[in-house]
Amino acid sequence: MLHLIAAVLPLLQSAPDRAELEPGVDMRLYQADRPLERVHEPVPDASPNVHERRDRIEWTTEESFGGLTDNFVAVVTAWLDVPAQGSYEFRITSDDGSMLLIDEERLIWNGGLHAPQPREGKLELDAGLHALKVFMFEAVGGQYLSLEWRPPGAEDFAIVPTEVLWTEAGVTRVVSPGPKQMADDLDGLRAGDGLPLESVHPRWRLETIHPEGFDPMVGALAWLPDGRLAVATFEPKNNGVRTDEPNGTVWALSGWDGGDPEAIGVEKIADGLFHPLGMQFIQGWLYVAERDAITRRRDGDGDGFFETREVFAHGWIADNYHHFTFCLEPFERELWVSLSTSIGTDGDVGGDSIVALNGPNPPDRGTLMKIDVDSGAVTYVAGGFRTPNGVLPLGDGTALVGDNQGAWKPANRIDLARPGGFYGYYNETRVATKQHPEGGAPSLFSDRRPSPPALWLPQGEIASSPTAMVWAPRHGPFQGQVLIGDVKLGGIRRAFFEEVEGQLQGAAFRFCQGFEGGVNRLLWAPDRSLIVGMTGESATWSWRGTRTGLQRLVPTGVETFEFHSISATPGGFRLRFTDVVDPAQAVNLGRYQVRHWRYEATPEYGGSKLDEGDLGVTAARLLPSGREVELTVPGLREGTVVWIRADLQAKDGTKIWSPESWYTLNRVPGRELPAPPPVEERGVLVFSRTAGFRHGSIPAGIARLEAVAGELGLPFEATEDASAFADDNLARFRAVVFLNTTGDVLNLGQEAAFERWIRAGGGFMGVHAASDTEYDWPFYRQLIGAHFLSHPAIQAAAVDVLDHDHPSTRHLDGRWVRTDEWYDFRAEPSSQFSVLLELDESSYEGERMVADGHGASHPIAWFRELGLARCFYTGGGHTDAAYDEPDFVQHLRGALAWVARLED
Known part of the structure; x- marks a missing residue:
């Protein structure tokens, strides 16, 4: 059980400098992927669902456990500052099981499924810091965990106080949603198969190339003309504190290829750098990517030290500790560089909350840029990156860019960055901070449709913080x-x-x-x-x-049997291997497992796998080369990640190096959508299926929308048959209206067809209860903007008109008083939507949205452009009378004209 404890939190193995600590404990909670019956550990390197600093260990409610309820594991660590030598007693109380370790030795075991139950233990402790760890699991029912002690001379137990508990100061605590595997789930698996690899690839041997005492924290690498290896080092800070002091040094290493680390010469050749994360030597100059500029240095007097410094390119601002300037990758006469975005901290939010660590930024953060080597001119190529710590220019004006999981990034990804492209990260613009009292600047090119990644790297499975990229060697397979x-x-x-x-x-x-x-x-x-x-x-x-x-x-x-590559086919995948596959295993369907899922970008930190499911392999055919297997895999969906496990051996019996792979399926080859009719023949489809409450006004709404469509010259159809959401049928329409739909009205295949149609430029319009629909479909949230929460009785209310230019509101005065059923929403629509109408909550009774903290205002109609598509929602339309109200009818007419692209 305890064999992985050091892997979970290795920083508690040696006592730290007290200056690096702050009061409290480090709490990590992991949602388990199955029911629990005993104390477990999460798998090594798993990101927690909840990660917080707490004052002490005394948690008795669902809220105190970060909202987790059942089947989760808590891992709590701290340094216990023992004031004096003596005999100390401890009591741990938990629901369900728990254990306490001090200095890596188990002191208390409180195992099993039970209500809050105490267990005690005693040991002798010297004065000073001692590593403290608590493991606890919760199955079902209540949640409870407390840690008490009775120091020498105390009469009774008391909660271990904050003043003797210490944890690493100011850490940015990174989380990841979704269930996590437990360590015992991996029994019987091996490194590279359900577990990370643990050893060097057989085609390579590993050599250490630094002498003892020189322990570099490497930010950048480059070659000097004399063959020495230039190594830029600095100490990164993940504690929310921006340093204005230079912290970077460049060292030159000689003898790095001699095979003896102690014979390697280390010479300082430059210092005074700020976060060096890219470096190149070009025509006598050492170029360095520093925090807020590209600088270059020259050895002016020939003593080997690069003392002459000048700023070569600049113009971007770095005012947050997470503002880095990554890479300095050359292609011809250009240097390619990327800029990261901020992380919000308690110290700079001025009392306002920041969405999912997504802090405000100055202009041009989260971009890919290229710099002319001759002039220093900066060109911003693409935007929408979060932490792009890897850039690989491709030579055609594009580059591969690696990005890290976080807000708007549900998993790590590799993007093909094209000029003017946007890659999904929306800089926070709504939150004011000390640096940005008016809010942050939007992401560059964020008005454009986000491009999908070329490659998803699922968090905790194949990546967690991707960095540098290089081409594989041309002399290998x-x-x-x-x-x-x-x-x-x-x-x-x-x-x-x-x-x-x-x-x-x-x-x-x-x-x-x-x-x-x-x-x-x-x-x-x-x-x-x-x-x-x-x-x-x-x-x-x-x-x-x-x-x-x-x-x-x-x-x-040394040759290795492993995957060489995987290619998509119209009916599945072609797997290529580096050696001939055992023929019997190659055609054995039991040797293959295939699963798929998709991701949805949200402001939250990371994202869960959505619509995850198994895919059956119905055929496996070994091709004549003996190194290729063609799999038939029905049910593939575009826009998914496909996990393929091939538990195979080579013909000579060699076991595959790692049987797992992750394929990003953006397109299925050979699958063509039907050609749509000419634009002038495409009409509007009104969909009014209900799987919950059914509005009596649906017939009146259909009749009015049919009349409006006729006035606009649009062919009209109304249906409650979800099978209408198929590629060939949707191609006949310019716009789809969800009229008072409720509940889950489409299956997965219909959702996929509708998403394809939207992304191809379809128009969506939601009326009233359309916001009470498809709560579990994340893409629908991008269309509808917000989901229904509650409503008071039907009554008159005042609506403030915020936008008089949109076709749906240009006929209205500044204030519109009308009667309807006024919805509260679970949250305001995101900043991707523009609000048209806003309710004055003081003008009616029973309002909840602002009062209950679901938003700072109460929007009731809004719109957005989603890539090529247009989306609109109005909260009106509950009553029959609404569809005879002239201003509301004109509101619908303008909205339909806009989503159908009859008006701009």
């Missing part, structure tokens, strides 16, 4: 593929890309592990070895607590 580092999950993974019907997509594979730290930078050496630079900071941004490292991979020539 993976030419044209990409190697990707990772700080938090550690190691290197491999990616294969293919273009299908104009869309880049591909597969990710585990590749190499066993390094001394989390991988931040990769650099090919002239002798075909791969330099691996490592870093880390705090338990939330490091690989198992490691923070330093510099090693190299030297090719051995």
Whole structure:
């Protein structure tokens, strides 16, 4: 049971500097993926669902456990500051089981399924800091955990006070939604199969290339003209504190290829840098990507130290600790650079909350840019990135950009960044801070449709904090593929890309592990070895607590049986391997497992797998080469991640290096949508199916919308048959209206067809109870904007008109008084929507939305453009009378004209 404790929180293995601590404990909660019956540990490297600093261990309500209720695990750590030597008694009370460890030794076991139950233990402790850990699990029922002590001389037990509990100061605590595996679930699995790899790829051997005492936290790597390796180092801070002091140094390493770490020479050649995260030597100058500029340095007097410094390119602002300038990747006479976005902290929000750690930014954060080497001119290429710590120029004006999970990024991803492209991250614009009293600047190009990733890297499975990217060696079997580092999950993974019907997509594979730290930078050496630079900071941004490292991979020539690549086919996938596959295993369907899911971008930190399910393999055919297997996999959906496990051996009996792969299926080849009719023949479809409350006004609404469509010259159809949501049928319409629909009205296939139609430019209009529909379909939230919460009795209310330019509101005065059923919503629509109408809550009785904290205002009609599509919602339309009210009818007419693109 305890074999993985050191992997969960390794930073408690040695006492820290007290200056790096703050009062309290570190609490991590993990939602389990199955019912629990005993104390468990989460798998190594899993991101928690809840991660917070707490004053002490005394939690007795659902709220105190971050809203988790059943089947979760708590892992609590702290440094216990024992005031004096003596005999100390401890009491842990829990519902359900728990255990207490001090200095890695189990003191109390309180196991089993039970109501709140105390257990006690006693031990001798010296004065000073002692590592304290608590593991607890909750099955069903109530939740309870407390830790008490009785120090020497005390009469009774009391909660262990905050003043003797210490934890790492100011850590940015990173979370990830969705269920987590428990360590015992992995019994019987092996490294590379359900678990991360633990060793170096057989085609390589690993050498350490730094002498003892030189422990670099590597930010950047480059080659000097004399063959020495330039290593830029700095100590990253993941504690919310921006430093204005230089913290970076550049070292030159000689003898790095001699095989003896102690013979390597280390010389300081530059200092005074700010967060160096990219470096190149060009024509006598050492170019460095620093926090708020690209600088360059020259050795002006020939003493080997680069003392001459000048700013080469600048113009962006870095006013948050999470504002980094990543990479400095050359292509011809350009340097490609990326800028990260901020993380909000309690210290800079001025009393306002920040959505999911998504803080406000100055202009141009979250961008990819290129810089002209001759002039220093900056060109912003693409926007919508969060933490793009890897850039690989492709030579055609595009680049691969790696990004980290977070707000608007449900998982890690690799994007094909095109000029003017937007890649999904919306900078916070609504929150005022000290630096941004008017709110932050929007993401560059955020008015454009977000592009899907070329490759999803699921959090905790294949990546956790992707970093540098380099091409796989041309002299090996993976030419044209990409190697990707990772700080938090550690190691290197491999990616294969293919273009299908104009869309880049591909597969990710585990590749190499066993390094001394989390991988931040990769650099090919002239002798075909791969330099691996490592870093880390705090338990939330490091690989198992490691923070330093510099090693190299030297090719051995040893052949390995593993995936080579995966390509999509019209009916499934073609799996390619590096050696001949055992023929009997290749056609054995039991050797394959296939699952798929999708992600939905939200302002929340990370995202869960949606619509996850198994896919059956109905046929497996070994192709004549003996190295390729063609799988038939029915039920594939575009816009999904497909996990493929192939438990195979080579013909000579060699077991596959890692049987798992993750394919991003943006397009299924050969699947063509039917050609739509000419635009002038396309009409409007009114859908009024209900799976909950049914409004008596539906017939009146259909009649009015039919009349409005006739006035607009649109062919009209109304239906409650969900089978209408099929590709060939939807192609006949310019707009779809959800009229007072309720509940779950479409199945998964119909949802997929509707999403394809929307993304191809369809128009959506929701009326009244359309917001009481499809609560569990995240894409629908992008169309509807907000979901229904409650409503008071039907009554008159005043509506303030905020936008007089939209076709649905231009006929209205500044205030519109009318009678309807006024909805409260679970939350305001996001900043992606523009509000047209807002309710004056003082003008009617029974309002709840603002008063109960569901929004700062009460929108009642809004619109947005979603890529090529147009979306509109109005909260009116409950009563029959509404559809005879002239102003409301004109409101509907203008909205329908707008979503059908008859008016701008």
